[in-house]
Amino acid sequence: MEIKMKLYDFKMAPNPRRVRMFLAEKGISCAEAGIEVVNIDIAKGETFSKEFREISPYGGLPVLELDNTGEKVLISESMAISRYFEEIYPENPLMGTDALSKAKIEMWNRRIELGLYTAIALSFRHGNPMWKAVTNQVAEFSDVSALDADKHIHKLNKHLADSKYIAGDEFSVADITALCAIDFAKVIKRRIDEEKHPHLARWYGLVSARPSAQE
Amino acid sequence: MEIKMKLYDFKMAPNPRRVRMFLAEKGISCAEAGIEVVNIDIAKGETFSKEFREISPYGGLPVLELDNTGEKVLISESMAISRYFEEIYPENPLMGTDALSKAKIEMWNRRIELGLYTAIALSFRHGNPMWKAVTNQVAEFSDVSALDADKHIHKLNKHLADSKYIAGDEFSVADITALCAIDFAKVIKRRIDEEKHPHLARWYGLVSARPSAQE
Numbered sequence: 524m525e526i527k528m529k530l531y532d533f534k535m536a537p538n539p540r541r542v543r544m545f546l547a548e549k550g551i552s553c554a555e556a557g558i559e560v561v562n563i564d565i566a567k568g569e570t571f572s573k574e575f576r577e578i579s580p581y582g583g584l585p586v587l588e589l590d591n592t593g594e595k596v597l598i599s600e601s602m603a604i605s606r607y608f609e610e611i612y613p614e615n616p617l618m619g620t621d622a623l624s625k626a627k628i629e630m631w632n633r634r635i636e637l638g639l640y641t642a643i644a645l646s647f648r649h650g651n652p653m654w655k656a657v658t659n660q661v662a663e664f665s666d667v668s669a670l671d672a673d674k675h676i677h678k679l680n681k682h683l684a685d686s687k688y689i690a691g692d693e694f695s696v697a698d699i700t701a702l703c704a705i706d707f708a709k710v711i712k713r714r715i716d717e718e719k720h721p722h723l724a725r726w727y728g729l730v731s732a733r734p735s736a737q738e
Numbered sequence: 739m740e741i742k743m744k745l746y747d748f749k750m751a752p753n754p755r756r757v758r759m760f761l762a763e764k765g766i767s768c769a770e771a772g773i774e775v776v777n778i779d780i781a782k783g784e785t786f787s788k789e790f791r792e793i794s795p796y797g798g799l800p801v802l803e804l805d806n807t808g809e810k811v812l813i814s815e816s817m818a819i820s821r822y823f824e825e826i827y828p829e830n831p832l833m834g835t836d837a838l839s840k841a842k843i844e845m846w847n848r849r850i851e852l853g854l855y856t857a858i859a860l861s862f863r864h865g866n867p868m869w870k871a872v873t874n875q876v877a878e879f880s881d882v883s884a885l886d887a888d889k890h891i892h893k894l895n896k897h898l899a900d901s902k903y904i905a906g907d908e909f910s911v912a913d914i915t916a917l918c919a920i921d922f923a924k925v926i927k928r929r930i931d932e933e934k935h936p937h938l939a940r941w942y943g944l945v946s947a948r949p950s951a952q953e
Contacts, residue, residue, distance in 0.1 A: 581853065598842065622821075622825035626822035661878050661879045
C-alpha cells in the first residue's frame with residue numbers, strides 16, 4: 524500500500540525549516556522517499572489564499588498531505604509531522620528511545636517552543652508591518668515580548684553550561700527547535716553575544732555545523 | 739527496580755488538572771501507584787519560592803519527580819509528564835496507537851494549546867492583578883488576546899460540527915487539553931454560549947460527563 528505524500532513548504536520560514544532539518548537528520552530525502560515538495564510563498568501572502576486555507580484551516584506551514592488510495596489526510600504542526608516521520612522511519616530517533624528520554628526531550632522541546640520561540644514569534648507578529656493586516660498589533664507588547672526572548676536566551680545559556688545538547692548528551696528534536704528559534708530571532712534583531720552567552724555560543728557552533736542546519 | 743515518584747500539584751490550576759485527568763483516564767490512581775502528591779499553592783505564591791525554583795526552574799506546575807535509587811530526575815510540562823505515563827502504562831492509550839493517529843492527536847493538541855489555551859493564558863496574565871509582580875503587563879494586549887480566544891472558540895465549534903471528539907472518533911489527550919482550556923476560560927469571563935456554539939456545547943457535555951472531568 525503506497526501512500527503518496529506532499530509537503531507544503533517555504534524556505535524562508537522557521538517552522539518548515541524544523542521539518543526539513545528533522546527529515547535531513549533522519550536521513551530521509553524527499554526525492555528518494557517520493558515526497559512531493561510544494562512551495563507556498565508566505566511573503567507573497569499565499570498562506571492567506573482560499574485554496575491554502577482548505578489545506579491548512581489554521582493557516583500554518585508546513586503541512587503534510589497523505590493520499591492513501593484517494594483518501595486525503597492533512598497533518599499540520601511541525602511536531603505532528605515530525606512525529607509521523609519518527610513513527611514510520613524509526614531509524615535515527617530524535618524523540619527519545621524510552622519513557623524517560625521521550626519525556627525529557629518533550630519537556631525541553633516545549634520549554635523552547637512555549638518560551639523562547641513564542642516570545643520571538645509574538646514580538647515579530649506585533650511589531651512587523653508584514654503582520655498588520657491580520658493581527659491587532661500592540662506595539663508595546665512587541666517590546667515586552669522581545670525582552671522576554673532575552674530572558675529565555677539568558678536561561679538557555681545557563682542551562683547549556685552543563686548540558687551538551689538541549690535535552691542532554693544526545694542531539695534531539697529539541698536542538699532543531701532551538702536552532703530554528705535562535706536563527707529566527709534575527710527578525711527581532713537578536714543575535715547570540717559570545718561574551719554574554721558563551722555556553723549558548725558553544726552549542727550554536729556545534730549544532731549549526733551539522734549538515735542538516737543548511738536546510 | 740522501584741522508581742519513587744512525586745507529583746507536584748495544585749487543584750485550582752489548569753495544567754496540573756490536565757495531568758490528573760490524564761492519570762484518571764489511564765486508570766492510574768496515585769495512591770495505588772505509589773505516587774506521592776505534593777500540593778504547591780500557586781495563589782499563595784509558592785511557585786515563586788527558591789525551593790520550588792530548584793524543582794521547576796521555569797516555574798511551571800505540575801512537576802513529576804522520579805527518584806531512581808537516589809538519582810533524582812525532574813520532569814515538567816504537562817504533556818511531557820503525560821507522555822511518560824503513556825509509555826510506562828500503555829493501557830488505555832490517549833496519544834494514539836499508530837503513526838497517523840499519533841500525528842493527528844499531536845496536531846489537534848497543539849492547535850488547542852498554541853491557539854485557544856495560549857490566548858486565554860496571555861489574556862489572563864496581562865489583565866489580572868495576580869500576575870502584576872512578575873509580568874510587564876500590557877492591558878491592551880490582554881483585550882486583544884481575549885478576542886483571539888473568542889476566534890478560537892468559534893473555530894473549535896465549527897470543527898466539532900463533524901468530529902465527535904477533538905481529534906476524531908476517539909477520546910484523546912487533545913480532549914483533556916481542550917476541556918481544561920475551556921474551563922480555564924472563566925478567568926477571562928468566557929463561557930460556552932449554547933446558541934452560538936451548539937457543537938462545542940455538545941462536545942463539552944459529552945466530555946465533562948466523564949468521571950475524569952471531576953479532577
